[in-house]
Every structure is written in C-alpha cells, then in structure tokens.
Amino acid sequence: MLDRFSLHNANSITFAQSGSGKSYTTKVEILRQLMQGTKVIVIDPEREYKNLSESVDGTYIKLSTRSKDKINPFDLATTFHSKDDLSEHIQDLTDVIGLMAEGLDKSEKAAVDRAILKVYKKAKKSQPRLQDLYAELHDLGQLQLCERLERYISGSLAGVFNSHTNIELDNRLVIFDIKDMASNLRPIMMLIISNFVKNQVMASPEKRLLVIDEGWLLLEHEQSARFVAGLVRRARKYYLGVSIISQQANDFLHSEYGRAIASQSALRILMRQDTTTIRGVVDEFNLSEYEQSFLLTCERGDALIVADQNHVAVRVVAADKEHPLITTNPTEIYA
Known part of the structure; x- marks a missing residue:
C-alpha cells in the first residue's frame, strides 16, 4: 500500500x-x-x-437534533499558545457563526470578533457556549444578527449547538x-x-x-x-x-x-x-x-x-x- x-x-x-x-x-x-x-x-x-x-x-458518534452526543462550537477556540493561534481560532469560530447566520456583513464580523474576545475573557472554569456570544452581541446592539441566531439559542436547534461537549477522540x-x-x-x-x-x-x-x-x-x-x-x-x-x-x-x-x-x-x-x-x-x-x-x-x-x-x-x-x-x-x- x-x-x-x-x-x-x-x-x-x-x-x-x-x-x-x-x-x-x-x-x-x-x-x-x-x-x-x-x-x-x-x-x-x-x-x-x-x-x-x-x-x-x-467509536460511533451519531449527531442529530435528537442525539445525546454534543460538540460545543466554542471548544474550537480554547487551545491556543500565541496571539497568532488565537487570531486563527477567532477566524475559525467567526466562520462557524457566519455559516449559522447565513452570512455576516462587515459590521457584524467586527462585532462577532469583539464579542468572541469578551466571551473568552469572561470564561473561567467552564467553556463558554453560543448563548454567551448571543448575550454579548445583544449588548453590542446587533439585534438583527441575534434574530438570525435565535433558533440555535432558544429555538428548535438549541439542543444541537448550545451544549457542552461530551465526546472524546481517544x-x-x-x-x-x-x-x-x-x-x-x-x-x-x-x-x-x-x-x-x-x-x-x-x-x-x-x-x-x-x-x-x-x-x-x-x-x-x-x-x-x-x-x-x-x-x-x-x-x-x-x-x-x-x-x-x-x-x-x-x-x-x-x-x-x-x-x-x-x-x-x-x-x-x-x-x-x-x-x-x-x-x-x-x-x-x-x-x-x-x-x-x-x-x-x-x-x-x-x-x-x-x-x-x-x-x-x-x-x-x-x-x-x-x-x-x-x-x-x-x-x-x-x-
């Protein structure tokens, strides 16, 4: 082979x-x-x-709206060792949010960037979740963006993307x-x-x-x-x-x-x-x-x-x- x-x-x-x-x-x-x-x-x-x-x-992980297996999108950006790594992770997470929101304009991208930084600064022992970003965006006055993200926070998809990770890759x-x-x-x-x-x-x-x-x-x-x-x-x-x-x-x-x-x-x-x-x-x-x-x-x-x-x-x-x-x-x- x-x-x-x-x-x-x-x-x-x-x-x-x-x-x-x-x-x-x-x-x-x-x-x-x-x-x-x-x-x-x-x-x-x-x-x-x-x-x-x-x-x-x-290990067989079945992900769906009814699945007990979860991945927290914010686990994407918690392992960094330098400013360059942190910048890369913020870009990756911004792409995830952009896909969920069906696109971000320049103002929204800037707001998401600031909100992600705030979320991680506030995070202590536990990983932040999508609802924490939503709260920061709401405080920044990004109401239209919050409306597009609503279904992932408290709507039909809240259990899919707004939970802590409970899987391993071992x-x-x-x-x-x-x-x-x-x-x-x-x-x-x-x-x-x-x-x-x-x-x-x-x-x-x-x-x-x-x-x-x-x-x-x-x-x-x-x-x-x-x-x-x-x-x-x-x-x-x-x-x-x-x-x-x-x-x-x-x-x-x-x-x-x-x-x-x-x-x-x-x-x-x-x-x-x-x-x-x-x-x-x-x-x-x-x-x-x-x-x-x-x-x-x-x-x-x-x-x-x-x-x-x-x-x-x-x-x-x-x-x-x-x-x-x-x-x-x-x-x-x-x-």
Whole structure:
C-alpha cells in the first residue's frame, strides 16, 4: 500500500462516479492505516462506515437534533499558545457563526470578533457556549444578527449547538454520522466537527487521518470552503492527513477553494468518470489521452493514482479477512 505519510504531505482528494467503489477503496485504506497505528476520524454524511466501526470496535458518534452526543462550537477556540493561534481560532469560530447566520456583513464580523474576545475573557472554569456570544452581541446592539441566531439559542436547534461537549477522540477509529441532520444543517455540522478535530490535533499532534466523505458539501458555502482549504494547507504541521472524497469533480474544480485543496493534496485518487466530468479532471491533473480513456471505461475498484509526479493505474482489492469488515452489500451482510 502506498504510504501517504511518506509524500510531501499526507492529504488526498478522491474523485469518483457513484458506484465506482470510492467508499470501499477508502475503507480498505482506513483498515490498513489502523494496522500501522494511525488514528482515523471519519465524517460520514451517508452512514457508509457504521459496519466498519462495529467491526473494529470504533467509536460511533451519531449527531442529530435528537442525539445525546454534543460538540460545543466554542471548544474550537480554547487551545491556543500565541496571539497568532488565537487570531486563527477567532477566524475559525467567526466562520462557524457566519455559516449559522447565513452570512455576516462587515459590521457584524467586527462585532462577532469583539464579542468572541469578551466571551473568552469572561470564561473561567467552564467553556463558554453560543448563548454567551448571543448575550454579548445583544449588548453590542446587533439585534438583527441575534434574530438570525435565535433558533440555535432558544429555538428548535438549541439542543444541537448550545451544549457542552461530551465526546472524546481517544479511540483509534472515530466515526461521526450526520445522516439524520437536515440537509441545510449538514455543512454547519461538518464545519464544527472539522474544526473540533483540528483543535484536538493542534493540542496533541500524532499520526492521524481525517476522512471527509461527500466533501463537496463544504464547498457550497464560502465559510466552510475557506476553512477546509486552510486545514488542508496546515495539516502537515500537526502530523495530520486530510482525505476528501467527492462525486462532484466539476463542483470541486470550478471552485477557487476546491482547486486550492486539490493542489495541496499530494495524493490524488481518480476513479471512473463520465463525459460531464472528464474534461475538468484531465485538465486539472494533466492526464494523457490513455489515462482519459482509462477513467471513462475502467471497472468498479479501478483507480488512477497520481502521487506527486507519478501516475499509476491500480485495482483496489481487499484481503479475504478485510472484505467482510467493509462490505455494504446486503446479500453478503445478511446471507
């Protein structure tokens, strides 16, 4: 197996049509990374990794409006060691608030910045929560912004985003299942999870892989797209590899942040494409006519690996003992 951590960074991008074997390929790598002592964290919007988690005694965290598992967004900004780190954390948290509020104007951004600083100065033994920021913004006269945040404080979503964190990342495999989140809340939760993971990684660097499935969801909004592009750029500093998987190659490659993510990923895994996506993939990765033909006609499990300047066609095959742990084929699971 190619060791992504031996490349100039451990990040990867996977582009693949539905049914081409991208989730199966990702699970094969996860198993082999676990065998090598890498801790793996997965953001799973489609409940693809539940069986894998059960197979290896992983931690399975189901986040939804009814879930008992909670992440406090303000845990994103509590581990800092310098003014530069604090500034970075405030920007990250501002992006979370901006996504919740469906955008911030210049005045609101400035108010959020001041309010976050006040909230952390007042925090003593316990972590601040979203309601504390809301109170500061109200005192600053940001009534329209408070109105947009109301549902996260005392409305229908208060239990989701305004609670203290009660989860840990201490297991070797941690799966965050967000399938039951409403579609408009998934990008917010994906951003909060990613930022929470980044905070943990900064506090205690060790060999880790963060897998973000359906990564195109993070490109739908500038705040989350900017964050994940920054995470990919800085991941190597913290012994972290970020693996982003997407069916939507065109959406990714037409985005400024998507192209930045692709350029900062030393490992590119290209699986079967169709005629609507192939041109963008060929141009972005400078593929030959043979490689273009291969991606249009290859079978399930076939891939073109682009690692630094090397291009290699492979077929991903699980070992006999690996396959039962990762298959989602109902005829095999329930036979």
